Amino acid sequence: MTIHGGNLDEARRKYGGKREDWFDLSTGINPHSYPLPRIKQALWSSLPDTSGIEALKTAAINAYRSELPCLPLTGVQAAIQIYPRVLASLAYERNARVFYPSYVEHEDQLNRNGWNIERVNDFTELAGGELAVVVNPNNPDGKHVLPEYLLTLSEKVGFLVVDESFCDMTPDLSICPHLSSHNENVLVLRSFGKFYGLAGLRLGFVIGGEKLLNHVAAVAGSWSVSGPALAVGCEALNDGEWAKSMAARLKKEAASLDMIAVSAGWRSVGGTSLFRLFDVKDSKWWQKHLAQHQIWSRTFAFDKRWIRLGIPPEKCWKRLENALQN
Secondary structure, three states: OOOOOOOHHHHHHOOOOOOHHHHHHOOOOOOOOOOOOOOOOOHOOOOOOOHHHHHHHHHHHHOOOOOEEEEEOOOOOHHHHHHHHHHHOEEEEEEEEEEOOOOOHHHHHHHOOOEEEEEEOHHHHHOOHHHHHHHOOOOOOOOOOOOHHHHHHHHHOEEEEEEEOOOOOHHHHHHHHOOOOOOEEEEEEOOOOOOOHHHOOOEEEEEOOOOHHHHHHHHHOOOOOOOHHHHHHHHHHHHHHHHHHHHHHHHHHHHHHHHHHHHOOOOEEEOOOOOEEEEEOHHHHHHHHHHOEEOOEEEEEEEEEEEEOOOOOOOHHHHHHHHHHH
């Protein structure tokens, strides 16, 4: 079973405490969530209608500055579970090159669908595979490549999947504005819940050529996104001023988190404005130490020195600073 952040129940089983007493910094979810609009009763009692779906698609296309069509899904996780199956049915050989280390769910789902996976730790080594998978910016270290490189890469692979789940804070890294109908072999995954702080809404998007999106839509099935999610997503994505001000706020808070951690002897390794990655020599010791202060963090099996913290909510900053200093 793949281990993700957000497993606060595990922390409580080990260290006790009520859920409301804990601060979960193991995810990269914005602690300052978008204010929920009032949801009409009809959206709860009726099936999602075409007009709501089309309105959300338009909002996403505008927000992500895309010329290509967009398909809403129940989160990026749904897209990650679908695309390996779709592309496997279209591929001659199931050979995938995946940047490593990165978000492990891509590898897990590719394995489940019979792909042969080659891990590469340099973006230049992705070329030549039938499928290349890039998380940009990367999770957990924040490494990134420019969209111009990805466009060139798309010409050197059979298919290119770009996971832009953490791209909202750095829109210039997005490949979406650079794609056209000629880029039929590219799929872009976009998360809604992380940047807008509404992960429980379960909303994400796939952007790509019409033929590929039709294949993905056929697997996803009808009504893959709820009516309330359509409405909330549409309003949030149309609120460009909120997105701009939130990106600036998160950038400042990420810098503050780095400063607090470094003052405690941690070494900054990278990250994004929604999570920061640190070298702490013994990540399990520090995870336990923070848990005793009821702060949950993210560690990684592939590197015993790395620990990742999400941006703390306002009430957590002082507790985190005290925990790091004591």
